[in-house]
Amino acid sequence: MDVPAAAPRPAERMSTADIREANVAAVCGALRDHGGLTRAQLGRLTGLTRPTVMAVVRQLAAEGLVVEEGQLKAAAGGGRPGTLLHFRPRARVVSAVRLRSARVEVTLADMAGNVLAHSLAPAAPEPGDWRELVASFAERVTALRDTHPDLGPLAAVALTLPGSIDRARGRWTVVRSEGWSDLPAADELAGMLGVPVAVVNVVAATLIGRLAQEPAAADSAALVYVGHGVGSAATVGGRLIDGATGSAGELGHCVLPGVDALCRCGRRGCVESVASAPHLRAEFERITGRPAPPTLAGMEACGDAAVLGMLDLAAHRLALAASWQVNVVNPAVVYFGGNVFTDGGTRFFERFAEELRALAYRPNAAGLAVRPLSSEATVRGAIQVASELLPSFLRPALRVVC
Ligand SMILES: [Zn+2]
Structure with a gap:
């Protein structure tokens, strides 16, 4: 029984089951990272002995997680030929x-x-x-x-x-x-x-969907989301903040000074009551007398100065609330969007990003990345x-x- 080079804990503290699991993880990880490998290559990469590699591969093959396919030809420098093993993501x-x-x-x-x-x-x-x-x-x-x-x-x-x-x-x-x-x-x-x-x-x-595509940002990121409601999510130390009752991120129910609109939560002045998709669409209809387009991009495209002013005010209010989140959590990146309503709403995004950088405390705003996020991230x-x-x-x- 041996411990792979990348074992998470010192051997003396690991049970036999821990060691077995670490060996399996090392073999799976090497195959996922490198593609097809021979048993000899697996041994070199993981630091495991040949009998251990053989046993782990046997177990993974029995579970359908690893298959043998193709041969590594003998290298000119004397590398040994061998059957290639592959991890099966569809297993x-x-x-x-x-x-x-x-x-x-x-x-x-x-x-x-x-x-x-x-x-x-x-x-x-x-x-x-x-x-x-x-x-x-x-x-x-x-x-x-x-x-x-x-x-x-x-x-x-x-x-x-x-x-x-x-x-x-x-x-x-x-x-x-x-x-x-x-x-x-x-x-x-x-x-x-x-x-x-x-x-x-x-x-x-x-937010997690975006981070899956950009793991380098996972350590400290936030999302400001506008759809039927307004919400946020954030990671600290690479972990999603859930809160004591799972309600962390209720940015939409932060109360803005000087706002009296009634929110669906029963209170007045919530961010959501002046920045959600239903509010913005209702304002569009009030200003223009026409049915509102389904998206922010559609509203921006109408070019009506009063509509654009209304959207700018909403972007400002949203940025004000988000600036408090930036000051408290200090993320490296703030994503904006994530809903079909905000997809393509570039003017609103640019106003939001500009205001957020201006309103956040300067050390927190310096170097802060603000990026749009598409609705495809959710799934x-x-x-x-x-x-x-x-x-x-x-x-x-x-x-x-x-
Ligand atoms: Zn509310």
Whole structure:
């Protein structure tokens, strides 16, 4: 029994099971990072002995995670030929499930985060029993998985729901359906599918999705999200901030001075009451007397000076609230957007970025990167969250929640 060079802990503190898991992780990691390798190359890369490499490869092959394919030819310098081993990212699949505007969107991805299949269907009409809604999610995931028999078994799921989520407790905490509150949605779906399930709110999923593509920014990042509501998410030390009740990031319910608009939370002056998509669209209709375009980009394109002034004021108010977040959390990068409503709204983004840099405390604003973020990040983030639920030796290198 030996310990790979990259073992996370000193050997004297590791149990036999720990050592075995570290050996498996080292072999999987080498194959994922380098592609096809012979057993001899695996031994050199991991520092493991040949018998250990052989045993680990046997175990991984039995689980379908590693396959033999192709031969390494003898090198001119005397390198030994050998059968090449490959990691199979499709040996397990993860699923992202999103309930959005009465529709259920299901995505299947492999362990490298590649999307393999997608379905979109009307959600079950909201019944009296929330378990029926969760059961419909399980049916959609199983149906999509069953149409792709070439893929490995489902291994983990991330569920994105509207309203509020307590990710750490796996609960859907603020549900707008009457009589529903604090629902153990993750445990319910996990019981139905027989795999681990995480719930994650749409804003956090969107930030995580961006970080999955830009891991260098994961240590200290924030997102300001504008859609039906206004929200934010942030990482500190590479980890998502959840808060005591999972409600960290409620930027939309920070109260702005001098604003009297009634918010759907029942209070007055919230950021959300003057910067959300429904508010901006209603203002567009009030100013122009015409139906509002569905996106910020569409509103900007109308060129009406009063509309642009209204959008500039909203960008300023949003930047003011975000500047408090920047001062408190001190992120290296702030992303803006993440919803189809904000996709392509370049003028609004530029105003927001400019005002944010001007309003934040100078040491926090110096070097602060402010970048637009597309709505495509959300599903990628849910896939990342599901991937972080895989057995430790199969998890991705980036770990934001687990
Ligand atoms: Zn509010």
